[in-house]
Amino acid sequence: MTHTPLNVKELRDQLHTLATRDGIRRWDLGASRGMNASVQVDRGEAKQMKAAQRSSITVRVWNEQGLVGITSTSDLSPGGLEKALHGAYQASSFGNTEDIPGFSPLATAPIPELDRPLKPSQSIQKLLSTLKEVEEELLSKHPAIETVPYNGLTEGNSERIYLNSEGALRHMQRTQASLYLYARAEESGRKPRSGGAVRVALGSSDLDLAGCIKEAAERTISHLNYKPIDTGRYLVCFTPEAFLDLIGAFNSMLNARSILDGVSLSSKESLGQQLAVPFFNLHDNGLHPDHVGAAAFDGEGTPTKRLCLIGNGTLENLLHSEATARQFGVSPTGHAGLGAKVSVGPDWFEVTSSQGLISPAAHLDHRSTQEPFVLIESLSALHAGVKASQGAFSLPFDGWLVKDGERISVEAATIAGDIREVLKEIVHLEPHEVVTHQGVSPHVWVDGLAITGEA
């Protein structure tokens, strides 16, 4: 399937003509188009191959009263555009008079240069043969690994635009590929165990296939020797992936929209307050060089930038859209979507330790620590077990009880706590910061977290 790039100027002219005809003077539009192909295999055989061509536009209009209406559609034809414009105008009658989004003052500001070269795609048959080889190699890593029930190799390209009636015009294209492998292993008389790994890259030929195979195999094998864990409170070490998942699930603490909506643990007064231990830093950096899916602008056209959210444990900034930034008297931060009520969200977290500050348990190292601890590899069911507005979490996890350097996989257990306590009870951030497919973080140590097991 060929990919015809969006003709941005033509789209702008069409919308301008339609809006002018209908007396709509203020409007903006976000559009996206993408194509991808993916393959799955099952014990050496192709299982399902997929490809998708998708497109969508979202149109916002401001009516005579200045109220905003919106409509989205997958129909990019002139007829679809006209229908969307009319729908948005009708919806504007129900616009919120108390919170009216506007154009971002930065929608025409220079955007950062991203070094993300577009990579050529490979044929789906090539993807298939690659994945078959990958699966075969993973299956050969241990006799207990009999299947890789969840696997996929995906490659695609996409483009996004933002434009408005005041002349803003943003356009970007990118390519992206991903590989995920989730193996299942079972030994006689024992429960099945599983483990997985993910890799992303700009193109499928750049994927770290060997690393993904190795990590999936090691994780799966490491869970074969499992035991129930006693219910109690433990010294816990979160892997970078697990900690990023946890902090991401509570991003409403850092989200100005959530604060204004009253569903955040933070308030306007939280800025400048101590939220975490002094040696803890958290940035959002959508421009990080390892962030494969980086975009130079957000849904409102605001440039992306690196933003310090928590510095030396203190809440320094929040994630903003145009509307929330206006209410807080600051500039938009490049984290907005596009909607009747604009959503705000993080892009790419960087967890780091503060320069020159020593944590109280600097001796801890997940590779060598002899005292007993629980190493949390991954957290499950974040959608169900996290109460973001309450700060509470109770989540199943995969991990190990580590004693005298020996790792015993934990069978069927949950970890529970309060994110505010977690951030203030971090006892150590290991010095090595790990780049994952979803952000950057070191291993993070927290003492006294509640774990419920079957023992």
Added chain:
Amino acid sequence: MRAGADLVEVFLERTDHLGVLAEQERITSVSPSFGMGAGIRVFLGHRDGFVSTNDLSESGLVQALDQALAMLELEHKGLQREGGFQGLHQLKDFGAKKDTWLAQSPELAEITQRLLEGTARLDQLGQHLDVRRGSFSRDWQEVLVAASDGTYARDIRLHQSSGLSVLAADGEHRASIARRFGSSDRPDDLREWDVDAAANEVCSSAATMLHADYVDGGQMPVVLANRFGGVIFHEACGHLLETTQVERGTTPFADQVGKTIANPAVTAIDEGLSTGAFGSLSMDDEGMESQKTVLIENGVLKGFLSDRAGELRTGHPRTGSGRRQNHGFAAASRMRNTYIAAGPHSTDELIQSVDCGLYCKSMGGGSVGPTGQFNFSVEEGYIIENGQLGRPVKGATLIGEAKEVMPRISMCANDLDLAAGYCGSVSGNISVTVGQPHIKVDSITVGGR
């Protein structure tokens, strides 16, 4: 077919969606959207290729078909052999009587009024409410399925859901409570929604949970309430009875048909067409008429939920369970209206049989992993002591494995009820119904602190 495929299926779709949000005394979001698209799937042997597109022009569809064929190393331009396709059957038009449904559904003005009634009632009934929200979602979908085995069917689906949610806060104490109510095929659903009852239920739960302590974790018996309590079967067992799981080798029940896999107290059903229920379908997304499927009868596994690919790859006959979120997904075997059937007991008998355990009155979401370990959260819970309900507790997550838990469902009450929900899986997010009477599980891991 002339390219050598075993079967070609085309799924065409038009959608019209409306989402509305009310917060406190005002409407804060009105989000209409509409769209169209096609999904083309080609089967050859046990393999299939699937291509989806928004481009419904002739060239766009031909290009998509070419790509789907190429995935299987087929080429239609060569016309290598005559074969197969004898034409489509007469159109089965399940949507003929539903063409007026979209027009019969409430207009924006009526929707906003109803939601504002809801948030106003929350304000009247609740205490310490920092946030009051009412939400509405209407999904209208017209589908046409044509396949080279002659399948030719059209349907119209209408799903509406209304919800109320609150965040109650009193100093350090916080409770967030949400309830969703949903139906299918009922244009008047929002008009008939009992806003007062819904607001009362939400406020009552928030008042109870606001000052509740966190539950102490451990192994214990639990009694799960009816309606959304059915999420336990959905997550613990339902997903493992989809042929998708048989294909992946991730279900422990693959070769257990005819064998006892659950307590004899358990009979479980997945019904395609329960009047008005959120997961109901006149036909599935492969054009097959819906049916009632008994999954477990008195503890004995009777069968699986199967779609076209599931039948092809596992041999389990199709059950009208091929479902997908939209044209962007290939259909897969998915649940519809899934419930545990009523038993002989009263709810009081279940609670009285527990010396020390947990009563789960309201459940949150859940999931199941590749080894069959499931989990779900408890939104509103109570300690059971000496057969009596005690203090409310929060923060519980229940985890377990189907093979171990299903035999421990030892008692079912006589108060079966259903609840609407959404299920996310390989073919996207779809509307489903979960349900059960009150049930007792003899022992399960309750995660707490």
